[in-house]
Amino acid sequence: MTTPAEVRTREPKPDESAVLVVDNLHVAFPVLGGGSVNAVRGLSYQLRRGEALGIVGESGSGKSVSSLALMGLLPRTTRVTGSVRLDGQELLGMHDREASALRGKKISMIFQEPLSALTPVYTVGAQVSEALRVHNDISKEKALDRAVELLDLVGIPNPRDRAKAFPHEFSGGMRQRVMIAMAIANDPDVIIADEPTTALDVTIQAQILDVLQTARRETGAAVIMITHDLGVVAGLADRVLVMYAGRPVELGTTDEVYYAPRMPYTLGLLGSIPRLDASGRSALTPIEGTPPSLANLPSGCPFRPRCPLAIDICAETEPALDPVRGASHRAACHRKDEIETNGWTVTDVFPVPDLGIAEIERVPREERPAALAVEGLVKHYPLMKGVAFKRQVGTVQAVDGVDFDIREGETLGLVGESGCGKTTTLLQILELVEPQAGTIRIAGTDTRDLRGGPARKALRRDLQVVFQDPQASLDPRLPVGDVLAEPMRTHGYHKKQIDARVKELLQLVGLEPSHAGRYPQEFSGGQRQRVGIARALALEPKLVVLDEPVSALDVSIRAGVINLLMQLRAELSLSYLFVAHDLSVVRVIADRVAVMYLGRIVEIGVVDSVYASPSHPYTQALLSAIPIPDPDKERTRERIVLQGDLPSPANPPSGCRFRTRCQRFLTLTEGEKQLCIDRYPPLIPMGPDHSAACHYAEPVAVI
Amino acid sequence: MTVPSQELIGTVTAESGIEGTAALDETAVPSRGRIIFRRFIVQKSALFGLVLLVVLVLLAYVGPIIGKWDYSQPDYNSFLVTPNSSHWFGTDGTGTDLFAATMRGAQKSIIIGLLVAVLATSMAAIVGATAGYFGRWIDTVLMWIVNLLLVIPSFLIIAILSPRYHNNLTLFVVLLGMFIWQITARIVRGQTLSLREREYVLAAKYMGVSGPRIIARHILPNLASLLIIDATVNVSVAVLTETGLSFFGFGVQPPDVSLGTLIEAAQTSATTQPWLFLFPAGFLVLLLLAVNLIGQGLRDAFDPSAGVAV
Secondary structure, eight states: OOOTTTOOOOOSSOOTTEEEEEEEEEEEEEOTTSOEEEEEEEEEEEEETTOEEEEEOOTTSSHHHHHHHHHTOSOTTOEEEEEEEETTEEOTTOOHHHHHHHBTTTEEEEOSOHHHHSOTTSOHHHHHHHHHHHHSOOOHHHHHHHHHHHHHHTTOSSHHHHTTSOGGGSOHHHHHHHHHHHHHTTOOSEEEEESTTTTSOHHHHHHHHHHHHHHHHHHOOEEEEEESOHHHHHHHOSEEEEEETTEEEEEEEHHHHHHSOOSHHHHHHHHTSOOTTOOSSOOOOOOOSOOOOTTSOOSSOTTGGGOTTOOHHHHHOOOOOEEEETTTEEEOOTTHHHHHHHTOOHHHHSOOOOOOOOGGGGSOGGGSOEEEEEEEEEEEEEEEEOSSSOEEEEEEEEEEEEEEEEETTOEEEEEOOTTSSHHHHHHHHHHTSOOSEEEEEETTEEGGGOOHHHHHHHHHTTEEEEOSOHHHHSOTTSOHHHHHHHHHHHTTOOHHHHHHHHHHHHHHTTOOGGGGGSOGGGSOHHHHHHHHHHHHHTTOOSEEEEESTTTTSOHHHHHHHHHHHHHHHHHHTOEEEEEESOHHHHHHHOSEEEEEETTEEEEEEEHHHHHHSOOSHHHHHHHHHSOOSOHHHHHHOOOOOOOSOOOOTTSOOSSSTTTTTOTTGGGSOHHHHHHHHHOOOOOEEEETTEEEOOTTOOOOOOO | OOOOOHHHHHHHHGGGTOOSOOOOOSSOOOOHHHHHHHHHHTOHHHHHHHHHHHHHHHHHHHHHHHSSSOTTSOOTTOSSOOSOSSSTTOBOTTOOBHHHHHHHHHHHHHHHHHHHHHHHHHHHHHHHHHHHHHOHHHHHHHHHHHHHHHHSOHHHHHHHHTTTTTTOHHHHHHHHHHTSSHHHHHHHHHHHHHHTTSHHHHHHHHHTOOHHHHIIIIIHHHTHHHHHHHHHHHHHHHHHHHHHHHHTTOSSOTTSOOHHHHHHHHGGGTTTSHHHHHHHHHHHHHHHHHHHHHHHHHHHHHOGGGOOOO
16 A cells, blocks of 8 residues: 555656646645644646646645645645746745745736635725735836726726726626736736636626636736636636546546546546536436545545445555556546546446436426416515615615416426526515515415415425525534424424434435434535435425525535436426526426526526527527536637626616627617617517517527 | 335435445434433533532532531530531531531522523523514514613612512522523524524425424524523522622521622631631532533533534
8 A cells, every 4th residue: 555645646857838847746734633634645737838727626626725835825834745846946935925026926816706805995906006016116106007907908897997996896707807907917927716707607707717818818827727617627728637635636638638538537527517518308427425534535546435447456556647648648547548448438437327207297298287387476675775764765676577387397497697586586486475566376376365374384385495505504403303304393293204204305315314313514515415305305395496406516416416306306296496597407407497687587498499599698698608518619619708797686777688788789770779778578489388588589509 | 205216225325425225224213302412411521510510409408407507596605616526617606507507508599590590591592582583573672671671770670679579589589580681682682683594594484384493493502502601601690699689688688698698708707717718619619610511511412513422
């Protein structure tokens, strides 16, 4: 057995063009009471001048920690060993003062959370010019002029005025642009972008990726793009490095890694991503198990417990990152040559589960009863001002006339960006109260007719919810058995019945019945979400509302939960209202999809039709903004980048609400535009069970 | 409901890291109450605190029976004698047997301390959580009452009411309890305001769980650490406040005694006749120690992240 420290992953002699050379980097966090968490274990790579390297990994894979180590931003107690050379200059062990002279000048970083990366009490212009003045001896005025130029470069409208604004006056996307402006202020050689678009909506993500490309072109800097999203990297990176449990497990050009992965983890990761270009409802290939704890790594290959290809040697030695074919493609797997010669793909390595199909799905849609019918739903919030004497200054039109229905055994995906009203719609349905306008019918019962508590409580049995964040949706002080028993106790089940059902439920979602006495924190994120699903199923509901149920989970875990949801739907004939911002997840799980924009549905229909021929400009933009984990498709795709941010729902544009950002609107004549400005378009049928709310709707293929 | 198919179990149990499937055995699913009880008794210090409290209570009530003297019958033959075989804790300046007096005082102080603490913390928990969870007019009314009680000088009320209900211990406990819960109630309300927005509370609400049950099952257990610390602190606050009040002639009045009055009386002679001070003070220290150990144990039993090995 070899200890991790001895396993060295060598790359050939650094070539002349390398601007950054990382050699055998180890990062360990000492833990109180002895031992340490080995976050990075032997990372080596070279970054050529002007190159874009994508580092891909799940949370805890060491991808962010390794780049913080390069920047010298880790706490003092951290043990960092190895070598990092920037233009031949060793960065590790450098005095903080010397490092500060380099940070922001030769190497700069873009962080994930634009909200906390800017100081709230200084203007944006001051912060960008500070980045300039720290490293250059220039006057305040000159620095500000340059700052305005930079803000203009990253696409901030009216940069001279906006430079005087404070960070809170900027939207998330705009703040991230400011961060990029600061990062490129001094023409750095290396830009590290740590999940720069994870906190943003997809249309904003497309804008930011565009800006990053511009920044790269302008400065000629090499970019390290750290992300968990294989789609984002596909179109942007020249080479990709996959990390697992603190080790690099595969390194190669983007095409090599995406089209010929040779490490089972990479294979599984690519197979577990729901793809926009998938053909209809299909099972994903989940990687079973969870990533290992870095404080207590098993001997041998860390991926072995989850690997279907594991053999005896995998338990003994950890494979080195050795070349597969040629020098550029490397993989850390004992059986990589076998994978190479046999040409194994994802489905050869990982079993594809059979999801089954519910009886009810064989019945034509029109003949099935509706599990949920929403007609003309409206929810307006008054906007109040003043402390002692509150007065109404406006109305937030969160939901403004929404119609859809879900038949039994059917899944409707409700998609849109944050602020589009999808969560408000969902909460309105869950509240089971009379809406401000319109009707909500659940399994045929109008919520307006519900009189008194008992009737409402009875209806709740048919309608259950799974929340987004499994961390927040389970009471940390309640053992899992009690979590699952709660709905049944509330609805008057017998004690004996409850005990049996709790175990049955745990087994149903793939957990151990004997774990009923454990607290939620003893489970991993994916397992907690399974508990959340089990709780929703306790009362055998007809309709389950899923509020972004997988967006808080890691990629490899996500596939397992999506598959579980699909299996349960088939077995129990459930109907789902699946709320999500991720159109690719909806593609895989839903039968029909409704796209929301500013409180209204702009396009609705069967998934195949909507994805193949989206007819509303907003749907087209949304779909084209989502990256596909396929480098060739990604490079050749024409991306529709929307202008600006979502308007405030307190003051929506007149007529068509989308016209202010609409790419179609720009191509219309003045006369045609007038119709968009004057009238909100009704839903126009575009095909069997597919309609779009656009005066000038026409299908455009964007995938 | 159908039993899951074999491959479903096979696919997904792997995530829990356990291979194969377990049969639905007959062992009962442990409830939260049982889990907390188990987590409490495995802690040595908590168990020690509990035993200590039981011993102290037993001593306070059985002690006077086995003792040779009564606290109200002074021994006129021995003034200020040091502890000996006849007077185990010695006597004071009036010939009162200090053992009998300490035990009698302990009875009073244990009742006052524990009851006041439980009463005040429960009031704070119920009022604060109710106001915070339900909001609107309930919040307005309850907080108005809390603020009102905060500005009324409690000492004055007790001073006025005390002589009328002389020697009525229950009323004294209620009065004392009534005046120390408001600040905690406000803290509990603030915490509840943030807890009620949590998804698990929403989940319970959308399951059809009633408001009071959500407070009992989700809100208060998540405030357990705060409430338990508050209760343990309140025990000492109650005992000491009672002492202060007795000094001004309210509360426990002579010839009746409490630990507070005994300590108060012995203060001046603590250096010259230390036994007068040490025995009641020692009893009080042991009482507070026991309560604190129990409180700590309860807090860790409620908190799953406390790392209690079961």
